[in-house]
Amino acid sequence: MDLEPLPSPEHDPMLGLTEAHHELRERVDRFATEHLDPVIAECEAEERFPREVLQKFGETGLLGGTIPSEQGGPGLDNISLCAMVEELGRRSQVFAGMVGGMSTVFGAGLLRYGSDDQRSRYLQRFARGESMGAFALTEARSGSDAAGMETAARKVDGGWVIDGAKAWIDFSTVADWFLVFAQSDPSQGRHGICAFVVERGTEGFSTSEYRNKLGWRLGSVGGLEFDQCFLPDTALVGEAGKGYEIAMYSVGYGRLQVGARLTGGIRACLDESREYARSRRIFDKPIAELQLIQTKIVDMGIALDTGRYLTYRFARMLDEGHIARREGSMAKLYTAEALMQVAHDAVQIQGARGIGEDSVAGRMFRDAKVSEIVEGSNEVQRTLIAEYELGIRRPKRR
Numbered sequence: 001m002d003l004e005p006l007p008s009p010e011h012d013p014m015l016g017l018t019e020a021h022h023e024l025r026e027r028v029d030r031f032a033t034e035h036l037d038p039v040i041a042e043c044e045a046e047e048r049f050p051r052e053v054l055q056k057f058g059e060t061g062l063l064g065g066t067i068p069s070e071q072g073g074p075g076l077d078n079i080s081l082c083a084m085v086e087e088l089g090r091r092s093q094v095f096a097g098m099v100g101g102m103s104t105v106f107g108a109g110l111l112r113y114g115s116d117d118q119r120s121r122y123l124q125r126f127a128r129g130e131s132m133g134a135f136a137l138t139e140a141r142s143g144s145d146a147a148g149m150e151t152a153a154r155k156v157d158g159g160w161v162i163d164g165a166k167a168w169i170d171f172s173t174v175a176d177w178f179l180v181f182a183q184s185d186p187s188q189g190r191h192g193i194c195a196f197v198v199e200r201g202t203e204g205f206s207t208s209e210y211r212n213k214l215g216w217r218l219g220s221v222g223g224l225e226f227d228q229c230f231l232p233d234t235a236l237v238g239e240a241g242k243g244y245e246i247a248m249y250s251v252g253y254g255r256l257q258v259g260a261r262l263t264g265g266i267r268a269c270l271d272e273s274r275e276y277a278r279s280r281r282i283f284d285k286p287i288a289e290l291q292l293i294q295t296k297i298v299d300m301g302i303a304l305d306t307g308r309y310l311t312y313r314f315a316r317m318l319d320e321g322h323i324a325r326r327e328g329s330m331a332k333l334y335t336a337e338a339l340m341q342v343a344h345d346a347v348q349i350q351g352a353r354g355i356g357e358d359s360v361a362g363r364m365f366r367d368a369k370v371s372e373i374v375e376g377s378n379e380v381q382r383t384l385i386a387e388y389e390l391g392i393r394r395p396k397r398r
């Protein structure tokens, strides 16, 4: 008996997706089947980001996500962004994160706070897949406590001089430009932080890459070094001292694509587990008939629906003009923990096969662990949600 495909989001009336959302999802699925699926395993093994596939995706006109058409993007709504990133997240968390990050964590800061010149210089080429951006907040001694950064920005005639180093930055060796945060006045704390765009090739700026990581193998993650790096005044994004606000806005919005890609990962694990459970026979019957296997499948199905509801709810609230930080934290926290558990169970269902290089669940397992740490760790999200629930932090509705 053929296995019914897993429900995709448009089949769920709770999500209220339109025909246009449905068509977009199918388009992305066709693209990914043709261009991404054939290279993913090889890129994982080589720890290489498939930039050529990103460029090809740029030709679809969808890459810019929610970047408006006046800025060269397709101007998608946030629900569309979720549908697109969920499809890509079934294949690769990193590729989905790059595409989803375009209009959120990488591009949103420039879109909202950047000058006209910065927007036209970076976002338009970005949306066509001709250039790649990255987001550089973390340092060796400041991750969750981002405001404790030590990279320094010193005002000089006609610009700024940056000194210091960033750590664990996605696409460090492949991105063309970086949104970099630096402290201009430690006495002002977070209000002294500034945001800059730094282009690869700028004198005094260099990058490195970390190899053999547990997960995020496509991510070209590494360090950035600034040694007396001069940036012209035009590299400052927004006003001096607004950097922390820009970072938090970008990361807060970025949680949308994180929830969507993790939901896609849950779907991929469930899909692989269902097929395997039905085809693998032991003790003279398919393991799908064993109740201890069935309970894992049940939990995966519930995780898929819950992750989707939380993520698409966040998207809908953003589309309605809400800021929805509480909902964003809930979507990010839930989907990260859910994919960790789902991928764990999906590997277990496949026994030894789950450990092999062909296992999608194995890849999701590695990337789920990373997702529990990045873009606000589980503990940070729990702290934020607790503050909203207890009234210590007020939800900003619009």
Ligand SMILES: Cc1cc2nc3c(=O)[nH]c(=O)nc-3n(C[C@H](O)[C@H](O)[C@H](O)COP(=O)(O)OP(=O)(O)OC[C@H]3O[C@@H](n4cnc5c(N)ncnc54)[C@H](O)[C@@H]3O)c2cc1C
Pocket: 135, 136, 137, 138, 140, 141, 142, 143, 144, 145, 167, 168, 169, 170, 171, 215, 216, 219, 221, 370, 373, 374, 375, 376, 377, 378, 379, 380, 383
């Ligand atoms: C693969 C990968 C890619 C990354 N990409 C990027 C990138 O592109 N750009 C970028 O800027 N950064 C990036 N990061 C960095 C990431 O954002 C940080 O690792 C993250 O913010 C956590 O910081 P930390 O690792 O310094 O841990 P720490 O902040 O030192 O935290 C240590 C532990 O304390 C916990 N903790 C923190 N706050 C609390 C609390 N209030 N209560 C209880 N426990 C708490 C943390 O959850 C963690 O378990 C990446 C990291 C990885 C692993």
